[in-house]
Amino acid sequence: MEWYPLWNSVRIAAISSVIVFFLGIFLAEYIARLPKILKGILDVFLTLPMVLPPTVCGYFLLRVFGVKRPLGMWLAKYGISFIMTWQGGILAAVVVSFPLMYRTARGAFESYDEDLTYAGKTLGLSNAFIFWHIKMAACRQGIIAGIVLAFARALGEYGATSMLIGYTPGKTATISTTVYQLWRTGNDALAYRWVLINLAISAVVLLTVNMLEKGRKA
Amino acid sequence: MSLVVRIYKKLPHFTLDVDFTCEDHFICLLGASGSGKSMTLKCIAGLEKPDRGYIALNGRVLFDDEKKIDLSPQERKVGYLFQNYALFNNMTVAENILISLYKNRNQEEKNRKLKEMLQLMRLEGQEEKYPFQLSGGQQQRTALARILMSSPELLLLDEPFAALDSHLREKLQMEMKELLNAYSSQVIMVTHDRDEAYRMADGTGVLDNGHLPVFKKTKELYRNPEYVSAARLIGCKNIVRVKPLSSHELAVEEWGITIHMEKEIPMDITHIGIKAHHFGKDKQLMYPITYHGSLEDTFEYIVRFRFLNQKSDSSDIWWKIPSANMETKLPEIIGFNEQDVLLLKEEE
Numbered sequence: 001m002e003w004y005p006l007w008n009s010v011r012i013a014a015i016s017s018v019i020v021f022f023l024g025i026f027l028a029e030y031i032a033r034l035p036k037i038l039k040g041i042l043d044v045f046l047t048l049p050m051v052l053p054p055t056v057c058g059y060f061l062l063r064v065f066g067v068k069r070p071l072g073m074w075l076a077k078y079g080i081s082f083i084m085t086w087q088g089g090i091l092a093a094v095v096v097s098f099p100l101m102y103r104t105a106r107g108a109f110e111s112y113d114e115d116l117t118y119a120g121k122t123l124g125l126s127n128a129f130i131f132w133h134i135k136m137a138a139c140r141q142g143i144i145a146g147i148v149l150a151f152a153r154a155l156g157e158y159g160a161t162s163m164l165i166g167y168t169p170g171k172t173a174t175i176s177t178t179v180y181q182l183w184r185t186g187n188d189a190l191a192y193r194w195v196l197i198n199l200a201i202s203a204v205v206l207l208t209v210n211m212l213e214k215g216r217k218a
Numbered sequence: 219m220s221l222v223v224r225i226y227k228k229l230p231h232f233t234l235d236v237d238f239t240c241e242d243h244f245i246c247l248l249g250a251s252g253s254g255k256s257m258t259l260k261c262i263a264g265l266e267k268p269d270r271g272y273i274a275l276n277g278r279v280l281f282d283d284e285k286k287i288d289l290s291p292q293e294r295k296v297g298y299l300f301q302n303y304a305l306f307n308n309m310t311v312a313e314n315i316l317i318s319l320y321k322n323r324n325q326e327e328k329n330r331k332l333k334e335m336l337q338l339m340r341l342e343g344q345e346e347k348y349p350f351q352l353s354g355g356q357q358q359r360t361a362l363a364r365i366l367m368s369s370p371e372l373l374l375l376d377e378p379f380a381a382l383d384s385h386l387r388e389k390l391q392m393e394m395k396e397l398l399n400a401y402s403s404q405v406i407m408v409t410h411d412r413d414e415a416y417r418m419a420d421g422t423g424v425l426d427n428g429h430l431p432v433f434k435k436t437k438e439l440y441r442n443p444e445y446v447s448a449a450r451l452i453g454c455k456n457i458v459r460v461k462p463l464s465s466h467e468l469a470v471e472e473w474g475i476t477i478h479m480e481k482e483i484p485m486d487i488t489h490i491g492i493k494a495h496h497f498g499k500d501k502q503l504m505y506p507i508t509y510h511g512s513l514e515d516t517f518e519y520i521v522r523f524r525f526l527n528q529k530s531d532s533s534d535i536w537w538k539i540p541s542a543n544m545e546t547k548l549p550e551i552i553g554f555n556e557q558d559v560l561l562l563k564e565e566e
Binding site: 113115116118119120121122123124125126129134137138140 | 260263264265290291292294296297298300302304306307308317318320364365368370
């Protein structure tokens, strides 16, 4: 059995989760301070990928990063391409899983007691220290939930990924595209195996979250 | 010790416009909720920015809009005790107390300072606990210890006792007063509780709808509040509009009486106030009255009465009689002494 799809799926999900984590908390923190109208518009725009069909997201990504598009052509000059490469899988996963992180982080930050930040400031703590050690610590449950949801979503991503990077065995194949490909070509037994692997990973992820939450409460 | 505060800030519901200079050790700002107390503290601490103003602490300018000076809260050396203490729940008591020394790598020095502070605040044995495992009083002392560790030049207390049960409140007020007496920096406390201000503060200012009409020695303020809003805040129940008839005579139309006074009455007086426990049967100025009910309180009776010719649309007058002095037959004629009449004016 060829293990490449597992490795590819996990690295895409892991890298995109890290990107989504920083992007999500940065934008959640930044947008919360903007005027109401601008906040509303950005909120809609950033949450859109959550409700749009992933294939539509994939379509938009192709329109922006396609090899004949200005941005795609510009990036190609530096040897970067998101079309038919495994790195494109990261892009697709980031776009699709971003709203999950952003929404949960926004929610956590909104219920955060601003007095804790004020207390930190009057105690002479730097703003960066307050953000990372006080605000993030107070909001960690929401943040962790956001990362895990984003990771799980990225791992299961199919629609945008298949449009952007297709299915090339040993190159762009992920678990979800492999399952589809195997089923389409009548290799039911192998498809079933990949389904079980996917189930196992998802179960481990969710169990980890539950254990983390219990550990915090004790 | 000196503090100069001039703040002007437009807010959605009112305009904060306070101006005071103070050298007392323990200052209290007394005001109803929504009068701008917390906003004043936040401006002093640098957590909110005034539209215009000047704030200086011991000669050090913290804020000056004309010279474009606006020190960050970190640079101001102003400690802030929040109503809910704002303890960091993910850190132990020891970590909370030492947080302002987070850049200090000298573990030995930190341990020594922590030990001293735990002893001073009577928190020995609590250092490994988390804030939510402490009692309300211990939480407050932890928050105070954390602030004192950062050696502020000014300490701000935002309704520090409001979150506590009443039986704990008096005990902690005494403890806090003792702790802070030994502490050389200036303290400003805001509260809506007149007893708290009276017990703890050397100087008291009264905040009314964003304005600060009176600021003086606490005892003096309670003797002569000067303003209607101040009289109400120090707990004067009976306040009524008056018209000066001459320099020694006041007409109280609502109550249907005239008051003759030995001392000269300033012509800008618009109201008088008489505290509920200042009425009695052997007083200088006596009037016939009728009774309108009474209520037994913990240590006293609250009796409601009206003067004989009192206007029907004016409210009953409150008389508080200590339970021990309560009689079954209350007198038909009662009164008050001239010195107990608070001469008040409305804020312009």
